[in-house]
Amino acid sequence: MKNQTSFYIVLGLIVLAAIGIISKLVSDPGGFIKMIAGMAIVVGVIFFLVKRFSQASPSKNHEQRAFKKAAKRSKKRYQTKEQSTPTKRTSIGSLSAARKKRKDTSHLTVIEGRKGKKKNRASF
Template sequence: MNNKIGYILFVSLLSFSFIGLLITLMNDPMWLFRFILITAIIIGIIYFIMKKFVFKSSTIFTKEHKAFQKAARFSKRKYRRNTKQPTYKKKNAIRKRTASSTHLTVIEGKKGKKKNRALH
């Protein structure tokens, strides 16, 4: 029941405000331009004051924090490890292994005889 009453109040308030805006625009069309301009000026002044006085004391804009951020970027670049290896290096590694195995030869020996481990 409360949702229905709240919805009716919201729709009626929205419709009355829309009707009031239309009537004001018919009587004074420059009102909307002045309203937007004045609102933008007020928001700009508030932003300037906040940036100048409130955000200045924050640690985000201090010199030490900026120096730390710069050092961190430099360290990341310096110690960055290349996890991807180019494909040509992998192919060369495979070729080296196969090329090095060609020097092996078969030695004929006593393969069929079993050793008597008790004598040794």
Template structure:
């Protein structure tokens, strides 16, 4: 617990001194401050590009198949004429006052309309050969 307090106090002191130093440099020589910030940004960008190009983990073939399938699924769901399932807004959730014609309110859509919108699923190959370990008695 004491170590946490010491570390947090030291970090606070370093931040305060840093803000004082940046404020002093901004007041005395703002051009130099902006040049330093520009160089820090350029070097950070160079290191980021080097990391992304050379050190980023490569995408496996299984991940590529998954992404391709997910994109195809999105395109299928966004086709025109399809009715996406949208949650009703708060205005649509208002209670309807019962009218004299109760049969209109209690009328349900037919089941065939519900079943016509069956989802189109694609099987993604996975690790099927691995067997589960069973407990020995």
């Protein structure tokens, strides 16, 4: 019931906004264009500032590149492992041979982090 109420409230607000935009366009087209241009400039400035200050640092970018490389290697290794494994074994000899095989190494790769950096802890 609550979802239906909020849906109708949002729908009402959208309808009122559409009516306001149409009336502004009809009564004052020049003012409407100025208003839209002003909004576009403000949104553009905010977008530029967010992009500028939220760029990843070079060390973070390096870590991300290392993670992608390790993920690609592990995915490749996992896919080749899946394709080479037969789905059905017919002989008992092949079962005993499979048990004797050593387990493959893990498909995970260690990614170097910032191990030398001290944690910022408050002392009491």
